[in-house]
Amino acid sequence: LQPRLREQIALTVAQANTCEYCLSAHSALGKMLGVSKEEMLANRRASSADAKTGAALRFAQDMVLRKGLIDDASLSAVRGAGWTDPEIVE
DSSP: OOHHHHHHHHHHHHHHTTOHHHHHHHHHHHHHTTOOHHHHHHHHTTOOSSHHHHHHHHHHHHHHHTTTOOOHHHHHHHHHTTOOHHHHHO
């Protein structure tokens, strides 16, 4: 996964874990990678202006909230957005 997407996922996970330190750190890194303030706020809500990115963020949020117990619907949604199994595992 590209560094930008990794930081966007980190923002989603930090928000799901309510970790203020992580939110601060990953916001700074996201800014350095060119993620806009508006996009970072959306990422914290597991959303994105880009549909494929949004699907990855929702999947990451599901992983955190469900403690890794992903159902078929969540996996189908991320696959349906164009993510491959190796990308999903990463």
